[in-house]
Each structure stands twice: as C-alpha cells, then as structure tokens.
Amino acid sequence: MSAAPQRAMILAAGRGIRLAPLTHERPKPLLPLAHLTILHFPLLLARHAGVRDVMMNLHHLGHQIRDQFGDGADLGISIRYSEEQPHLLGTGGGIKRARSFLEGGSFVILNGDTLTDVDLPAVIDFHARSGAIATMVLADPRPENNFGIVRVDDTLQVRDISGRLCWDGQGGRAGHFCGIHVMEPRVFDYMPKEDVFCVNADVYPRMIAAGERVVGCFLARGFRDVGTPARYLETAEAILDGTLHPTYLGNAALRAHSEVAGLPRNVWVARSARVDPSAAIQGPVYAGPGVVVGPRARLGPYALLAEGSRVGEGAQVRHAILWERASLPPGRLLERAILTSRLELPLDTARGAL
Template sequence: MKALIFAAGLGERMRPLTDTTPKPLLVAGGKPLIAWHLEKLAALGVREVVVNVSWLAGQFPQVLGDGERWGLRIRYSDEGPVPLETGGGMHRALQLLRDGDGDEPFIAVNGDIWTDHDFARLPREPVGDAHLVLVDNPAHHPCGDFLLDADGQVAAEGEPRLTFAGIGVYRPSLLANWRDVIGDAPGAGSTPPRFRLAPLLRAAMDRSRVSGEHHRGRWTDVGTPQRLAMLDATLA
C-alpha cells in the first residue's frame, strides 16, 4: 500500500511562521509535523509515500530527502506556485500512487495534523470508494462535518456530526467521474485542474460508498501558532 501526504497548502493562518517554513515542516515535539506521519507509515509497512508540495516546495526534499532514513521512498508531486486543493492534488498524484490502471487503495493524510491514531486500524481494502477517520468536534469546529451511523457508514447529512480528521483510505475510483461532480467550479478548467475533494466524498456518501471510524484518542489540527505551541508543549 502507498500513501499520500497533503503538504501543498499555503499555511496562511500560521503566519508569520509559514512565511519561511511550510506548515508540515514546522516542529512539534522535536520533529517536523510530517515526520510523525512518515514514522507511522513506515511502521505500518508502507514503503512508498507521495508528498504533494507547492508553497516553499524546495524545502521538503532538503529536510526529508528521499525517505531513506525512515525506510521509505518519498516522491514529490510539485503543484507549482498555486496549490491544487485536496481533490486536484490527489488527482495529480494518482500517477505516482497507482500501478497502471488499477484501483488499489492508498492512505492519505493531511500534513498539518497530529494524532495518536494507530494507522494499523485502517482497512487495507475499504468496502467502497473511501474510508474516513472522524474525531469529536474541536472547539474551533463545533458543527462537525459528517454523520457516522451505527453500521459504520458516513453520511453528508444528519446528526450528531463528527469532524473529519484528515486521515483516510481512498480508491482511485473516487476520482473517476470528478468532472461530473465538480462541474464548472472555479479551477476545474485549469491545467492541471484545481478542485476540492469534499464534493466527491459527499457524492460517494450519497451512494453509500464511504465507510468510517470514530477515533476517540488525541488529535490536533495544527491550524494556528497557538495550537502548534500547545502541541509542542504537550509532546515535550
């Protein structure tokens, strides 16, 4: 199984820290945020990781190299000066994540989160197009994102809602008909296309093609300098 780490965001809410350092390379607990993910993926047996990059892209290979220190092979999907959003970024990275035209699932993780979630719990073969990890709603996102029902299916509507943790397992088939779902949204006609993943997930949920799990452990969306400082203090 391969993995994708989303690391192309501009990190605007983290300024001034991200004026000189991409958010996933900011340090918490003595190591870059992205390194925590690389360690977990390596322990799981993942050997190939794609990191999508844009803002200050050149710093990633300088800090992470080719992944040898973790027993990984890291490949970089450079999106240029304008990030392609989550959907566009995943779409561009597919050529590195899949073997031929197969539909082998892969793990995708946001590079700006920290969690004690055990990646070994993720299904190697999700039943549908995606499997998402959800967490209790944090104070900065009280309304949540999706409903997780008693059967382990994720729905776009309904209560109570949980927050998407930025961790999931996906099949390339999720993006197969992305143009039909995205339509004429801004960026969809660009080359390469720029679009969000959320509309594709909601469309798959409507077809009962998204499963999920509720992680009740520790999780932090490192979205502000204050949250980074709190996380760093906790890990120290």
C-alpha cells in the first residue's frame, strides 16, 4: 500500500447547469459563501490532510478560477490546472488525463462543488488499513438527497452504486456518496480507452466485477451538495448558523472573522463595512468588507452580504444572499432570493417594494 497521499485532484470543470443563471456569471465552484467560495472548502480540506500538490480540471469559465487561486501560494499549496477544451471529459476522463500527476502513489479526488465536514486524515488512514484499491467517503442518506446512493455489505465492500450493479444481498448499509475518493494508482488499469467517461459509472463497476477491494467509509459528519439555487441558499444558511462548521477550516472559519466588537455571536461585520446606526440586525448575518447598509435597513435573519454589496435605505434582507457589488435599492425586500450585480433570482417567494 502506498504512503499517505501527497497529491489530490479537485474536479472543478462542470457547467453548473442547474444553478443557471448564476453560473452564467461565474463557475459554480466560485459561488460566494460568506468570506469564502465553494472551492475553498475542498482546497482547505486537502491542505488539512497534508496534501500540498493539487491538480484542478477547468472548463466552464475556468479562467476565473485560475485568476482567483493562481498557483495556490496564498493557501500554502501548489495548484496546477488541466484545461478541458473544447469538451468536458467527465469525472473519469478528467482523472485519466491527470494520470502522470497522480499515479506516483495513493491520491485523493474531491468534488469542487461539494462541502463535506469530514476528518480526511482519518479517511486516508482507513483506506491504508483496508487494503482497498479505492475508498468512497459516505454519509448517512437524507430524504432530500435521493441520488448518489452507495450500498456496502457488512465488510464495507461496495456492492452497488446508484442502482447500477443490482445487488440483492441482505444486510449491509446505504450511504450518500460525498464526492471524495482515496485511490491507488492501479485504478488507471480499469479505465476505458475512451477519453470521456464517468468514474462512478464506468470504472467502479469494472473494479468490483474484477474482485477488487472497493470500500465505503462512513466518516462524513456533514455533507452539502450545492446543486441548485435553493440548495446554495440552504448551504449558506448552514454556514451562518453553524450547522455546517468543518473543523479543517481553522483560521479561515467564520468565527475567526468577527472584526467589530460588541456584536452578537451570530453577527459578523467586517471592519471596513459601513452599517448605519439606525439599521436593525437580527442574526445570523454576515456583512463583508466594504459593505454599505443604509438608514433604517433591516438585515436578517440569514442575510449574507458579500464584499462591496449595498443595501439601500429602508430595504430588508432576510434568507437571502447579495453577491459582491450587488445593490438592493431603497425600500426593497429581498427574501429567499439571490442578488448579483446583474440579476435578481427569486427562489419561492415574491419580493418587491415595501
């Protein structure tokens, strides 16, 4: 068995179709979540596990990801990029293309659009002790997540993935796949000759059919798939109220970014934000650097104001997200909606003038 992984690949090339029109402006992994983006979470998770070399595949608006993270020096890691143009290669094809980077030893694969609260070093140790060719990180399934279900037997051997293997065995356990794998280089021996394919649909079944040890690891404490605008808002709210609080964030955690004294514990206001004294705030609320909140405005509960956003006089924000430089006009209500500098995306309630 290989030593602890030093390299990881983050899958960040998807189009984010279900998140449109938000993803017309930026790639899904760059959607803001308070002071971070979605992509910060897998990057910081990999760093926490001792990984220092990361490959990211890019496709849709990939230049924005490259511009934001560069070579990774600001995060204390080395980032390289694999451009998939003109076509996406699928999860499997993307990994296959990075073979020369990954195959020196055990490696980690992480989805670039998933937030998981997991002890990745413990997962890596579990993988090493299991003798498996691949380990899939699983979480207890939730009713709202009816896809990505993996079934394991009593030895934790994976027996079915999303119903593809038609296992009719008794016992075992079902879990939701969290988008994290630990793999051995022999995985590449089971990849198709084609360039475009899916690792879950086209590689795992081959390994299992060949009798390889493929295991599920139930070490995820929390899991969020940011697949739709509604789930994006739910994820932001889980970060604000502490429902999702991965320990691997360390100094990047939201609690470390309270810059104004005397506020409730669930209200974070950047030092450079300007909040009028007559504004009312009901946490949880995050107001980032350069935010401007006008007189008699009302924030919260669950208001996320990204850097440079503005809330006009008498406007209200609750259960909503303002992206960077978004501006809510005076007297407007933004509720269960996402406001960017270009558009307003309501989710399931009407909004309008007060």
